[in-house]
Each structure stands twice: as C-alpha cells, then as structure tokens.
Amino acid sequence: MVALLVIANAWWWWVQEPDVAPMDLVERLAVLREDRAESARVEEPKPNPDDPWLGLAPPLEVPADRLARIALAPEPVPEERLTTVGQGDTLDHALDRLFIHGEVKRKVIAGYRTLHDPRLIRPGQRLFAQFEQASPMDAESLISLVVAPVGRGEGTTVVRAHDEEGAVFYRARPGGLPGHMSRQVLRCPISGPLAVSIRRCGHGDGLTRLVAALLSLRLDLRKHLNRGDELRVVFDELVADDARVRYERVVALRFKGQRATFTGVSWEDEKGRVAIYTPSGDALEPMFLRDLVYGARLTSVFGLRMHPILKKMKPHLGIDLAAPIGTPVRAAADGVLLARRRAGAAGRIVRIRHGRHMSSEYFHLQRWARRLYPGKKVRRGQVIGYVGNTGRSTAPHLHFGVRKDGKHVDPLKAFNTPGKAVPARQREAFKRQVKPLLSLLDRIDVVAEKRGLVARSAPKGKR
Numbered sequence: 405m406v407a408l409l410v411i412a413n414a415w416w417w418w419v420q421e422p423d424v425a426p427m428d429l430v431e432r433l434a435v436l437r438e439d440r441a442e443s444a445r446v447e448e449p450k451p452n453p454d455d456p457w458l459g460l461a462p463p464l465e466v467p468a469d470r471l472a473r474i475a476l477a478p479e480p481v482p483e484e485r486l487t488t489v490g491q492g493d494t495l496d497h498a499l500d501r502l503f504i505h506g507e508v509k510r511k512v513i514a515g516y517r518t519l520h521d522p523r524l525i526r527p528g529q530r531l532f533a534q535f536e537q538a539s540p541m542d543a544e545s546l547i548s549l550v551v552a553p554v555g556r557g558e559g560t561t562v563v564r565a566h567d568e569e570g571a572v573f574y575r576a577r578p579g580g581l582p583g584h585m586s587r588q589v590l591r592c593p594i595s596g597p598l599a600v601s602i603r604r605c606g607h608g609d610g611l612t613r614l615v616a617a618l619l620s621l622r623l624d625l626r627k628h629l630n631r632g633d634e635l636r637v638v639f640d641e642l643v644a645d646d647a648r649v650r651y652e653r654v655v656a657l658r659f660k661g662q663r664a665t666f667t668g669v670s671w672e673d674e675k676g677r678v679a680i681y682t683p684s685g686d687a688l689e690p691m692f693l694r695d696l697v698y699g700a701r702l703t704s705v706f707g708l709r710m711h712p713i714l715k716k717m718k719p720h721l722g723i724d725l726a727a728p729i730g731t732p733v734r735a736a737a738d739g740v741l742l743a744r745r746r747a748g749a750a751g752r753i754v755r756i757r758h759g760r761h762m763s764s765e766y767f768h769l770q771r772w773a774r775r776l777y778p779g780k781k782v783r784r785g786q787v788i789g790y791v792g793n794t795g796r797s798t799a800p801h802l803h804f805g806v807r808k809d810g811k812h813v814d815p816l817k818a819f820n821t822p823g824k825a826v827p828a829r830q831r832e833a834f835k836r837q838v839k840p841l842l843s844l845l846d847r848i849d850v851v852a853e854k855r856g857l858v859a860r861s862a863p864k865g866k867r
C-alpha cells in the first residue's frame with residue numbers, strides 16, 4: 405500500500421511537471437534543493453475526482469509476481485528494472501526497490517556523488533538498472549544504472565568498472581539513456597474519454613498524459629471531446645531491445661473536433677526552451693497558467709460585487725480560487741519576484757513581474773515558499789506559496805490578480821491571452837524546422853498504413 409502511494413505520488417508529480425527547460429547548473433541546484441525542502445514539508449494535495457488522469461495506471465514498475473519469478477529463475481538471464489523516485493523518497497530507498505543493496509549500493513551512491521548530490525534526487529526521476537542476471541539476491545550483477553531527469557535532458561549513468569587491482573567500483577558519467585529514440589505517428593478517432601480512445605488505438609497512458617497536457621491548453625477535456633473528433637500525433641518514444649521504454653514527447657499534434665480544430669508543433673528556441681506553437685509561430689499555450697491551484701474552484705470573478713465582509717459594492721480586482729489551506733500556489737508565468745510581504749487586508753502576498761507590462765498578484769497566502777525573495781527569478785508553474793486565509797478573508801482561497809501597465813485587468817481574459825510567439829528573427833528557422841512535421845501530420849495515414857499502424861474506426865460503445 406505504501407509502495408502504491410509512493411508510486412501514485414511520483415506519478416502525480418510527473419504528470420504535473422511541465423518540461424523543464426535547461427537552466428544553468430547553479431540555478432538548477434537551487435531549484436532542486438528548494439523542491440526537495442518543500443516536498444519534505446508539504447502535504448500532497450488530495451486528488452481531484454474530476455482529474456481526467458485519475459485512475460490511470462502508474463508508470464511501469466517491476467510487478468510483484470515478476471519479482472517472484474526473477475527470484476526463482478534457474479538460469480542467469482539479463483534483467484532490466486525500473487523505478488520512479490517518489491515524494492519524500494531517497495536514492496537509497498529507490499536503490500533498495502531495484503534490489504541494489506549492501507556494498508554495491510554504497511559504491512553506486514559513491515559513484516553518483518562524484519557528479520551529483522544524491523540528496524537532490526527529485527520526485528518523478530526514473531532509475532533504470534541493468535543486471536547481468538535476474539537474481540535480486542545478487543546485486544553484484546549490476547552493470548549500469550541510469551538516473552533519468554524529470555524533464556528533458558540526458559541524465560546520468562553509473563557504470564561498473566574495475567580498478568588496477570581488479571576490484572569493482574562504479575563510475576558516473578553524464579548521459580546515456582538506455583535504448584534509442586524512435587519517431588512514431590498516430591491517427592486516432594475519439595471514441596470516449598481521451599485515455600480510453602488512445603488505449604483503443606493501441607497506445608498506453610503515458611501517451612495520454614503527454615497528449616492531454618497539450619490538448620488541455622485549448623480544450624476542457626471533460627467537456628470538449630466528442631465522438632468522431634480526430635487526433636493526429638507525431639511523437640518520440642524511447643525504445644530498447646525492440647520494446648518501448650517510455651513515451652518521450654509529442655513533437656506535433658493536430659486535433660479536428662466539433663469544438664475546435666488546431667495544430668501544434670513543438671519548437672526549441674536558441675535558449676533551449678521548448679514550447680508548443682501554431683504552424684505560423686504563435687504560442688499555443690496561453691500566457692498564464694490556468695492551473696494555479698490544483699483542484700481549485702472559481703468562487704468569485706472580476707468586477708463589481710457586494711463585498712462579503714464590508715457589505716458594500718466594491719470592485720473585485722481579481723478572481724478567487726477556493727482550495728484547502730496549504731494547497732500549493734503556482735506562479736502563472738515566468739517572471740521576477742516583485743514583493744513577498746504582509747499587506748493588511750490582502751494578508752500574505754506575492755507579486756510577480758512578467759516582462760515590461762504585466763504583473764500578477766497572489767493574496768491571502770498561508771505562507772510563502774522558501775527562498776523566495778524580491779528580485780529572484782520565478783518560473784512558470786513554480787510553487788510560490790500555499791493557500792491560506794490571511795488578511796480580510798472569509799474562507800481559505802487564493803485571490804489572483806493581473807495588472808497590465810499597473811491597471812487591473814480580468815485574469816480570466818488574461819488566461820486566454822496567447823503566450824510569447826516565436827521571435828520575428830527566428831521565424832524563418834522555425835518554419836524550416838516545422839515544415840516536415842506539418843507534412844507528416846498531413847500524410848499520417850499513408851505513413852501509418854505503411855507501418856501497419858492505422859487504427860480502424862472507433863469501436864462502438866458507450867462513452
């Protein structure tokens with residue numbers, strides 16, 4: 405049960421985690437350290453029953469019955485095992501789950517430590533271990549261990565080596581995911597909820613998670629999917645020994661539906677930041693993250709209203725999002741922290757500047773995230789504080805406000821403002837790069853048919 409919870413947590417984190425654009429090492433370490441500190445103290449928010457991902461299988465783990473078989477296997481056969489770092493987990497514990505123990509575990513950690521601080525291991529990171537033989541009793545048969553990052557990036561491999569005296573030690577080197585990346589296409593009719601449709605088209609929930617993250621930029625997946633809508637996806641998967649290790653990323657996607665039709669292509673800018681754009685180079689993603697508070701309910705909108713405490717008409721300069729005390733509050737967009745202080749009726753607040761014209765504000769926080777000081781860079785989706793009831797507030801909620809050139813604007817409208825487009829000077833490079841992806845989306849039937857991948861029309865069944 406505990407293991408299940410750990411898996412579920414790790415998976416939840418993984419689902420929540422947007423692709424992390426490369427940061428410089430110092431920044432990255434600071435962020436990791438902070439995440440670690442936070443995750444040690446913060447309670448996991450309750451799962452939202454409306455979550456389209458709820459109930460999907462967690463990432464692949466070694467099933468218990470398989471472990472039993474491994475233990476009984478008479479012949480030494482090579483073995484790969486996989487585990488995911490959970491909330492509050494340690495490298496030590498993760499290695500235990502892979503049956504890497506004793507002296508070998510000590511050596512593996514010592515090797516890893518030459519490149520990274522093992523304490524900074526982070527929920528959602530995955531560990532792939534390769535053994536000479538499938539016996540959990542024999543940790544010495546460990547050939548290599550890959551520690552994969554949460555987002556994109558190459559990870560770290562710890563490999564078995566021998567010193568001059570022939571003694572075994574483990575050496576760490578950057579990079580080395582097992583297997584290779586393979587580009588795949590999928591044309592899939594919507595025949596029910598997204599996960600069900602994608603399963604009927606022969607793919608796993610890992611792909612559903614990637615696709616859902618992109619579709620939900622434009623659609624409410626609970627309301628806007630209809631039977632007969634069509635999804636086309638170009639994606640990369642990691643393949644080892646002719647088997648899929650995992651779905652890596654969606655590189656292009658087209659949705660043709662009753663509610664909306666759009667195409668998205670992913671593109672990496674010169675700073676290595678990956679985002680999804682329309683074919684003409686506009687952002688598919690809105691400027692501000694909609695999921696500021698996981699599972700929150702919108703209880704008050706922008707505009708004139710009767711003030712619940714003052715009992716008079718007063719403009720409400722933001723929106724209210726109700727959620728239990730302690731629910732993490734995330735930054736709406738990349739920016740620089742302007743303020744983190746107490747502000748009378750607003751309680752504990754955070755203000756963030758986004759570019760030259762926009763800023764966002766977060767009121768009534770219970771407390772702030774650690775190491776958050778004015779002038780510090782904040783990333784989109786980063787936890788900046790926790791929902792509270794401080795200041796003039798009747799119930800736990802986040803008041804979220806947006807200002808343009810200092811004047812308050814309706815945050816709900818701001819949520820629909822597109823994010824940063826591809827810069828003009830990079831448009832040509834962008835167009836060159838996405839052209840083959842767009843043509844692949846157009847020709848997907850031909851390509852898929854050649855590979856025998858076309859899903860037949862949706863099976864009849866209840867939605």
Ligand SMILES: [Zn+2]
Nearest residue numbers: 722723724803
């Ligand atoms: Zn409010």
